[in-house]
Amino acid sequence: MNQQLTLALSKGRIFEETLPLLEAAGIMVTENPETSRKLILPTNDKDVRVIIVRASDVPTYVQYGAADFGVAGKDVLIEHGGEGLYQPIDLRIAKCRMSVAVSAGFDYASAVRQGARLRVATKYVQTAREHFAAKGVHVDLIKLYGSMELAPLVGLSDAIVDLVSTGSTLKANNLVEVEHIMDISSRLVVNRAALKLKRERLQPILEAFERASKRKE
Ligand SMILES: Nc1ncnc2c1ncn2[C@@H]1O[C@H](COP(=O)(O)OP(=O)(O)OP(=O)(O)O)[C@@H](O)[C@H]1O
């Protein structure tokens, strides 16, 4: 049986923060995605390769079995829905939070109190819809693909739902965080069929990832 494993990662923080976990499993990626144009990267283990995809595409590659496993943020997994994915481990990497933010001069609390209909721009429509529905706040959601912080500044929306880490992007754009929706970190996701068919090969890697991620506080 073919026990070759394909791991889906996105460039940037997820790739960088997954490297130490891979090393804990004895796997070293032998090319750097920041300098290579290759989308399939070899490792020191001839049976393990890494594919480089957009962060929000990781669950799709794993769901369809084009990758056996991958690393994706909780934000991305909620939007995807998680179909066909087994999510065994919180890797405790790429930590941030999902928040509601508004322009510094906008009185969010009173808009909510008055039952105003709010325009909210976000890449995370599923999370935003659930959050405002649970609060009983009526919203018109405007789907964006990036630079959410711009929307309230140019009158596209009253509020945004976005990821916040240090808060410096909000600050630089004169926005304030008014609600914390949830904490975010990245999860290991495994294709359900691969988990059964390639268990022998996957299990030691999953265990090494779990041990290494538990060491992170
Ligand atoms: N500022 C941040 N600090 C820590 N973790 C973050 C931060 N921003 C995003 N993340 C987490 O890292 C993941 C990957 O983020 P990244 O910026 O690499 O991709 P993206 O640009 O959001 O995705 P896409 O390429 O699909 O547009 C996010 O899904 C989120 O879970």
Ligand SMILES: O=P(O)(O)OC[C@H]1O[C@H](OP(=O)(O)OP(=O)(O)O)[C@H](O)[C@@H]1O
């Ligand atoms: O609170 P902060 O630390 O400013 O981080 C928040 C920013 O990080 C994310 O964007 P992106 O992935 O573009 O972030 P980065 O390129 O700045 O790491 C997110 O969409 C925010 O814009």
